[in-house]
Amino acid sequence: MLIKDLAQLCDANVHGGDASAFINSAADIMSAHAHQVTVLSDAKYKKYLKDTQASACFISEALIDGDIPDNLALLVCKDPEISFLNAVKALHPEPVLKRQVSEHAVLADTSTLGYDIHVGPFATVGQHSSIGDSSTIEAGARIGNHVSIGKHCHIHPNAVIYDHSVIGNNVIIHAGAVIGADGFGYKFRDNQHVKVPHVGHVEIADNVEIGANTCIDRGALGATKIGAGSKIDNLVQLGHNNIVGRNVIICGQSGISGSCTIEDGAILAGSTGVADHVKIGSRAVVMARSGISADVDPGAQVFGSPAKDRKVAWRELAALAKLPELLQKFKALEARIAKLEE
């Protein structure tokens, strides 16, 4: 694609360089070479601009500064991150799968498929389940009975969706994810754990993405719910009857026990943990590796295990670093007082 065409496609104006030069791919500013486009969106990478070998660079007016290589076309735009992201999509189009329902898949006779469906080899779709238009079920994926999957969904290989799950439109579920397994609940009686029946299900709204090997348990009664636009990373555990709001971010290896409410726009960083029956307020941020055992206020930023306000937690950690010395000093002080008391 020519630089000038890429600029037009991505809402940018060309300054300098050769607008008729050809761009074949995208790369980051440090490793880009000729015929590649890159982006400068963070001031701390500005130093790399003068030496980049890229042929073009998305940039905002505000970051243009210092020497610009002669052969570099600046693609000046309002939102370089989004312009670059669109350029990457244009330069690296997703491969067009030959869309077909594999003769090696098993679809129950009571299942219904929309238009333009792809089903890979050895996938299974259960009784009374429906797959919406333009959705893709990859090889070995398991769609249970009475499952509803919306339009434009992508279920990756070997993902497993248990019975009665309800999945919206534009949902991506990565390989090996398990949606709707039994929650972990028992009552201890007569020296054994009696299993609590889990007769609920999982509801996943539109535009949700769920990472590889993540597990989302179904409700004991009623639903475990993931709100529209929420994004869940790999190897996350979401227990039964959690209610996750809209546009929530849950990073890798986080675990949420059960019956929690995670409000809209909350962010749980990597490897966080949440005890059951807890509410995390809207736009709250739980920092990496924190453990939550009590409600978190909307907008709060918390850290530690058990977590508290991040500034308070950091002040405690800073104080802890001084504690070994304090113990020494304390002894010295005791001695001085003893002397004064003589």
Added chain:
Amino acid sequence: MLIKDLAQLCDANVHGGDASAFINSAADIMSAHAHQVTVLSDAKYKKYLKDTQASACFISEALIDGDIPDNLALLVCKDPEISFLNAVKALHPEPVLKRQVSEHAVLADTSTLGYDIHVGPFATVGQHSSIGDSSTIEAGARIGNHVSIGKHCHIHPNAVIYDHSVIGNNVIIHAGAVIGADGFGYKFRDNQHVKVPHVGHVEIADNVEIGANTCIDRGALGATKIGAGSKIDNLVQLGHNNIVGRNVIICGQSGISGSCTIEDGAILAGSTGVADHVKIGSRAVVMARSGISADVDPGAQVFGSPAKDRKVAWRELAALAKLPELLQKFKALEARIAKLEE
């Protein structure tokens, strides 16, 4: 089901309400509506009783208190949790799978199947493996060679059971779980990691449940063992040669390195970790996110990383919260002493 029939089935007596009213499903006390049964087993939910829309509620004599809605039938019983659990099972019966061995499964010619077996499409059963009566192997599950699976087991879709695993009766293994992969062991020689051969296997006793995407490695020599009645949640890592006792509870995302002993009735809460060669005593409780690097006494309750007695750990955390202020006060004290010394 009529309320009076449900009461009889679940060992309860009807007080008030309409014993001939129809119940179609179960729900929690806050969201239940007409024709639903609920339960009150925890005093802290008592306040919801007067406003519940449920038609019936399992309850113990001791919790009956205050205003009871006219249209609510109290189902008075000794153990409301278990009565309700049985009601849920009666009202939401598990779907009856059409039991058959799929023509799309591959069963080795030397494998043996009991009576009333279900094998889903694209499942595989290896050489010299046996599946006991009334067991279910779902679609895409992989049963290796020389594997023994007992009666009334349920192996969910895409679970993988490596060679030589021995699995008892009434065992549930959820989707994506991996039983019997190689343990993680190497010897570093000549600048490379030499793999320790893992020629052991995994033994799982009766009535065990294993969560989705959980991994249980086989022994290097001898077995990794899970005792009868133990319950293991999703995404748990159980390393080689661990010996887990009876009725142990291991919650989600916990990790147990290797060669550990977890005695009967111990409880490991979510995201706990256990170093290798450690013993956790019977009925000990390891609280969430704790890390265990030394033996834990029977009945102990421990917290933290490294974990210690939970009361000691909490006292330390409470003290830590006062440390920043202590550092300030200490300086003031030093000044006062200096003044006294003048």
Added chain:
Amino acid sequence: MLIKDLAQLCDANVHGGDASAFINSAADIMSAHAHQVTVLSDAKYKKYLKDTQASACFISEALIDGDIPDNLALLVCKDPEISFLNAVKALHPEPVLKRQVSEHAVLADTSTLGYDIHVGPFATVGQHSSIGDSSTIEAGARIGNHVSIGKHCHIHPNAVIYDHSVIGNNVIIHAGAVIGADGFGYKFRDNQHVKVPHVGHVEIADNVEIGANTCIDRGALGATKIGAGSKIDNLVQLGHNNIVGRNVIICGQSGISGSCTIEDGAILAGSTGVADHVKIGSRAVVMARSGISADVDPGAQVFGSPAKDRKVAWRELAALAKLPELLQKFKALEARIAKLEE
């Protein structure tokens, strides 16, 4: 195998016992019985030597001490661990799979297979993918399009390898592992998370082993790389664009966010976490459950979350244990000073 033959095979000399006795298997020193071989490589197990029922024991000259049972043949050697490991392999040979490409697998017409390939039932190999000589693709494994797999690799059941992955020789990938899923990246615009396209791939060098249900995301641009000889345990999360060096060890349930560099020979113990854009120096050791948010020097040993030098971290933890008492003493000291000031 006769003891004398085993000794010869494993570079050991027979001292005592019956060199013509038969050995049928291997076991650890505490559980070994007659006709089994064991090993003594750690001085702390020396006490078990006098009572072992084993018929033979690999041992170094330095550890021979005290009473040796009459019927025990000592197999004296330079490196008992490696000699024993070789004995285990000889006594417990891996089962010879009947090697064939299953008629129940689906191989794309543009895929290419080397010699001596095994492909299990219901495995799939995508367009333009190649499998090197003597490699094994087990049942239900998913090899995407444009994937390259080297020689002597073993891809276990239901593992999933996304498009464009490049895998070297002698690589083992355990069941349920997911290689090459999209990284977790979004830009928040107009109240929604816009997905960052991930057009990179994963490169895995020779002699790498990857554990069950581990996830390795592909690069956003460019590659996520795992260097030769590195070993990754179960349920590990490796985010996009991480560069892992040679002979690195990453233990179970560790999580590495993205764009990190883990240099040669580094060791990450169980359940560690690494923030993004961090460098961990060569041969550094990150202790179990530690969280890394800043670069770690080569050879450093760090602990805690956030992690610091392990000795410093332990000194702080030891001091913390004394803090509750210090708070008491401090009050007493204040009272004494107040008295002096009177």
